[in-house]
Amino acid sequence: MSTAQNQAETRRLVDKLWSYCNVLRDEGVSTIDYVEQLTFLLFLKIAHERENDQLNPQRILPSSWHGRGWAELRGQKGEELKRRYEKLLADLGAQAEGTPLNLIFGKAQNRIQNTANLARLINDLIGKENWSVQGTDVNGDAYEQLLSRGAADTKSGAGQYFTPRPLIDAMVRCTDPTPRDTITDPACGTGGFLLAAHAHIVDKYGEELDRDQIHSLASKNIWGTELVHGTARLAAMNLLLHGIGSWDGEQVIHIEDALAKRGRKAKLVLANPPFGKKSSITVIGEDGKATREDVAYNRTDFWVTTTNKQLNFVQHIAKQLDMPGRAAVVVPDNVLFEGGAGETIRRNLLHDYDVHTLLRLPTGIFYAGGVKANVLFFDSKTPTPGQPLTSKLAVYDFRTNQHFTLKTKALCADHLDDFVEWYRSAERPEDRKPSELVKVFDHAELVARDKVNLDLIGWVKDESAEDADSLLPPEVIAAEIVEDLQAALSEFAAVAEALGAEAKDEGSD
Known part of the structure; x- marks a missing residue:
């Protein structure tokens, strides 16, 4: 598939999935919650496709799960679909800690209570696409663009986990990651810096990479840390769709407070x-x-x-x-x-x-x-x-x-x-x-x-x-005034918080 075809296919997938986000918003499902539900369902669909690949079958779910997963949801509707979906989320979330399954599905909940909307999302929007055949680049890019659009959903607070991609790319171009680097982001959000570093290495050194370097790049040389579980699962899925990490290997996204311990050393740290x-x-x-x-x-x-x-x-x-x-x-x-x-x-x-x-x-x-x-x-x-x-x-x-x-x-x-x-x-x-x-x-x-x-x-x-x-256009001036006011309010809030803490300390003496 050519670059132009890749871009066109990515746009088609994003537009298709995003159009349904607008429907769910009326149900009270935020953009970031919608992307989270896509994370769960895309995992199940891709696992089903790979396990049923006639040329190279690959088991992703545990062997004890034979016959379970996407097959339990396909073609279902109404309360039965909702019951099966919620049971799957609970069972997958109960997998052993430290595994990708636990990271992606741990504490997972069904946010789509309208059974008709859930059925359409599963059977039409995701079920009718063959995600494995289209290639991880297309699917990963589509998922990344959905996360980008989700960052603009100010009510969900998703923007705090999202750095503008042009800035990420500029920082990566300056630091020039190489196959010999170990690369991390201690506050990785949805994984943007890690993805950009990986893409830079593949684009620049792709033909020179040997098998060991490809394996290291995908499994152990790139990792991130994120404190918020919901954001970490989005990052894990984002990286997996781009070929970083593996469905059945060790986690490349760690849910923990990066500041609490020293952590593994890295040759390159990229962070916001x-x-x-x-x-x-x-x-x-x-x-x-x-x-x-x-x-x-x-x-x-x-x-x-x-x-x-x-x-x-x-x-x-x-x-x-x-x-x-x-x-x-x-x-x-x-x-x-x-x-x-x-x-x-x-x-x-x-x-x-x-x-x-x-x-x-x-x-x-x-x-x-x-x-x-x-x-x-x-x-x-x-x-x-x-x-x-x-x-x-x-x-x-x-x-x-x-x-x-x-x-x-x-x-x-x-x-x-x-x-x-x-x-x-x-x-x-x-x-x-x-x-x-x-x-x-x-x-x-x-x-x-x-x-x-x-x-x-x-x-x-x-x-x-x-x-x-x-003089700038009025809308730009207005936007800058709003930003300055927001900055001032943030400073006032910090001062008030500090004064409150001081008063509390004095009162406890």
Whole structure:
């Protein structure tokens, strides 16, 4: 199948499945819940197809499940279909922990209570397609696009697990994954970074890969961690459909709190950790009421103990890097200038790692409103006694004079092409081709700044501030106002939360 045919088939599948999402929304089924149900049903359908392949039959479900699975649902309708479906979910979720079946089906529930809608989804939308024959690329791409559309469903909060694909691709192109790399994402969401890294390696080295490299790439060199079970199952299915992991092997997506332990070392870490500032857990008291308690991780390898989740992820990613290794991580602005623990972390990061590039991102590109973020690129290297590993930090300002919104002007791949070209023009930031968007800072200059503030701005002329003719369209201005207000509200909420915690502490004295 040609590339054009692949794209056309992907669009057909996405449009077909998405059209039914609109029907289910009227029933109260959110986009992310719909994609979750597709995860369950696609697994059962593909397992059935592969087990009945005449040329190369492959058993995916346990041998004791012979005759069970999709065959139990096919052609059924009404309450009997609903009963069988819910029984299947419960039985599959009861499989041994640590297996793909338990990850995908653990705690699974049927969200489609209307039996007519459930029957149409099973018998028509999924049942009439041959998912194995069409190929994992088409199916994986279709599933990935459904996840992308689901991220725009603000009511479900799905956007918090989704990084814009053009940004992911740019970060992957800059870090240039190879078959020799071990690659991870400690906050993997639906698996976008892992998929992009895998695709980059296959596209660049496909003909050179030997059998062992192909096996390692698919089974052990790429893995992710996700705290939320529902999101982890989406990531697992997403990777499986793209040929990463196996239906009957070990999990490549781990459901756990990545910050709670050191974790396996990796040559390359790609991540967009959660934007929320506080690490917290929900505690149910004896009276049945739920309260939130801040969490400070007791990691002896961390430079400092803090309840700030964003700062903890920076520490975790740095410590997870193998030697040598490289990282590209999305961080909000406050990670660059926050005092206290933030200053300690930045000072140590600049000394112990080669922090060489900072990309200032424009607003309006994330599903979480009001976010001002950056991409921090740093490497782990063999240290020189008494010398900091960071010598030069190049800051690329892609924020000033850039205006994006999710609907009227979404971020596209070509918007980041100039940055990627500049990044790849030389290994060292000071040797890269000149750009008016770039300023290079020495290590001594950085650590001399108040609180080691890395929020470096001011060399790119803000055209909108001086030229009245450059005023933006009203809808863009309105969107930016909304984003700024959302950012302000988030800051106020953080302050209120901190004040509440202080008051609680004083009251307990």
